[in-house]
Amino acid sequence: MAYLVSITSRAERDLADLYREIDVEYSDTARKWYLGLKQAILSLKEQPNRCPLTLRNLRHLLYGRKPGIYRVTYRVREKQKQVEVLHIRHGARRKLKTSDLS
Secondary structure, rough: OOOOEEHHHHHHHHHHHHHHOOHHHHOHHHHHHHHHHHHHHHHOOOHHHHHHHHOOOOOEEEEEOOOOOOOEEEEEEEEOOOEEEEEEOOOOOOOHHHHHHO
């Protein structure tokens, strides 16, 4: 059974910031990469537990190639059959803290 993938307002802001940072509007390569990231996020509807656990029962999906690896932090809600995307950040940033998710 497929899970519903929802993106929090925080993760939406992260995506919007990323869109501006990589100049998607002016680069076909950046647009392709960005759309690939969005597709990877939506792929969590099938087998969301395939990605490793991080802190407090959160999981992370890694997308991209070095040095441009991005981490998509999400939570799986089994009872609701839902994946909740919480945060998207560059993998080289400092380690994620719970306070980063609010």
